[in-house]
Amino acid sequence: VIDIRKLYGQTGMFTFDPGFMSTAACESAITYIDGDKGELLYRGFPIEQLAVNCDFMDICYLILNGDLPNQEQKADFDSQVTHHTMVNEQLHFFLRGFRRDAHPMAVLTGLVGALSAFYHDSTDITNPQHRHISAIRLIAKMPTLVAMAYKYSQGQPFIYPQNDLSYTGNFLRMMFATPCEDYKVNEVVERALDRIFILHADHEQNASTSTVRLCGSSGTNPFAAISAGVACLWGPAHGGANEACLQMLEELQANGGIDKVGEFMEKVKDKNSGVRLMGFGHRVYKNYDPRAKLMQETCKEVLSALGLENDPLFKLAMELERIALSDPYFVQRKLYPNVDFYSGIVQRAIGIPTSLFTAIFALARTVGWIAQWNEMLSDPDYKIGRPRQLFTGSVTRDVPPMDKR
Numbered sequence: 001v002i003d004i005r006k007l008y009g010q011t012g013m014f015t016f017d018p019g020f021m022s023t024a025a026c027e028s029a030i031t032y033i034d035g036d037k038g039e040l041l042y043r044g045f046p047i048e049q050l051a052v053n054c055d056f057m058d059i060c061y062l063i064l065n066g067d068l069p070n071q072e073q074k075a076d077f078d079s080q081v082t083h084h085t086m087v088n089e090q091l092h093f094f095l096r097g098f099r100r101d102a103h104p105m106a107v108l109t110g111l112v113g114a115l116s117a118f119y120h121d122s123t124d125i126t127n128p129q130h131r132h133i134s135a136i137r138l139i140a141k142m143p144t145l146v147a148m149a150y151k152y153s154q155g156q157p158f159i160y161p162q163n164d165l166s167y168t169g170n171f172l173r174m175m176f177a178t179p180c181e182d183y184k185v186n187e188v189v190e191r192a193l194d195r196i197f198i199l200h201a202d203h204e205q206n207a208s209t210s211t212v213r214l215c216g217s218s219g220t221n222p223f224a225a226i227s228a229g230v231a232c233l234w235g236p237a238h239g240g241a242n243e244a245c246l247q248m249l250e251e252l253q254a255n256g257g258i259d260k261v262g263e264f265m266e267k268v269k270d271k272n273s274g275v276r277l278m279g280f281g282h283r284v285y286k287n288y289d290p291r292a293k294l295m296q297e298t299c300k301e302v303l304s305a306l307g308l309e310n311d312p313l314f315k316l317a318m319e320l321e322r323i324a325l326s327d328p329y330f331v332q333r334k335l336y337p338n339v340d341f342y343s344g345i346v347q348r349a350i351g352i353p354t355s356l357f358t359a360i361f362a363l364a365r366t367v368g369w370i371a372q373w374n375e376m377l378s379d380p381d382y383k384i385g386r387p388r389q390l391f392t393g394s395v396t397r398d399v400p401p402m403d404k405r
């Protein structure tokens with residue numbers, strides 16, 4: 001806490017808290033995390049129970065509305081989402097403006113932002129109905145956009161949504177079907193991907209969610225605010241960690257695999273190497289990330305169902321975890337696996353390319369972002385987000401004439 005009278009001659013105090021280590025920027029009733037216990041609740045329900053008993057549509061309803069849906073509410077919600085899965089055909093032309101080798105997160109940032117140019121019928125953010133329809137549109141269209149970005153990168157035709165499939169089954173079909181052959185959704189794969197969506201649906205005031213809130217606090221268009229969240233999520237310290245984690249495992253496998261794990265860990269512990277153990281550590285969890293445990297289970301299930309029990313990357317990840325959990329460097333700093341440590345292995349086994357991992361994360365997190373945005377706007381006293389600064393630049397000085405500079 002800084003006495004700003006000494007700094008600026010103004011009255012009052014403010015906190016200087018780089019990285020917002022101990023500053024709450026809002027009130028929220030959506031997600032609760034106890035980082036020391038390794039506990040995560042959506043609207044009061046433990047993630048372990050939700051992951052086993054619910055599908056992603058239940059979770060979306062829960063996060064948006066505050067409680068789990070009954071059968072009728074679920075059917076109505078499913079139908080609302082299903083009826084908004086198509087994107088405007090004009091968006092295809094927008095997509096075609098990108099290079100085919102563009103990073104999917106660059107493409108997704110652009111496509112989601114572009115949605116703001118399409119929905120002129122729901123731009124009154126003070127109207128709860130407009131906010132609701134924007135939320136439904138975003139949740140419904142995100143899988144279509146991610147699959148379109150993937151198909152475009154492959155030079156393959158887009159596959160349109162098939163609305164008698166589940167949310168996740170439909171996404172898998174849009175990703176992997178071709179017009180030349182039938183595509184049957186594998187139930188184990190569908191369940192695994194659905195669990196990835198559930199585990200990534202919300203995580204209180206992380207960097208991308210705070211970005212959506214800050215951006216949305218100016219009253220901007222919701223699609224523009226979510227596009228800002230996608231951009232923030234891309235970074236390797238946040239959503240990009242799953243991609244970085246799998247790249248790390250692949251590199252380690254190519255350079256000696258399990259035999260070189262000890263050497264690699266020495267590099268991780270050497271502060272001058274600049275190498276971190278990706279998928280480890282978390283700003284809030286100072287215990288095992290509960291999502292990582294669930295993801296490890298899913299990983300085992302999927303690998304076994306697909307006949308990949310001996311997957312070398314999974315074995316490598318287990319060995320890294322085993323060593324890290326008993327190494328004083330990690331123990332003292334309370335560094336445990338986070339959700340990204342195993343999610344990349346699952347996605348790779350499903351056939352999702354590494355460069356698309358963060359886009360899948362964005363798809364799942366969209367419900368959290370839009371629910372948090374809606375919660376902020378529903379508060380009659382919400383204010384535009386406007387952090388202060390601790391100024392460290394020059395004191396007042398005169399502009400010298402050109403010949404004296």
Ligand code: ACO
Binds near residue numbers: 237282284333338
């Ligand atoms: N490997 C090695 N050392 C680490 C790691 C890691 N993955 N994470 C943290 N440390 C060390 C730091 O070097 C630091 O050591 P020091 O105290 O000796 O200086 C200490 O642990 C604390 O680290 P900070 O970076 O200060 O912790 P912070 O809370 O700011 O960062 C973060 C959290 C960014 C997630 C960090 O742990 C990290 O970079 N992890 C790897 C990337 C990753 O997996 N990100 C995914 C996060 S989860 C998500 O977004 C879904």
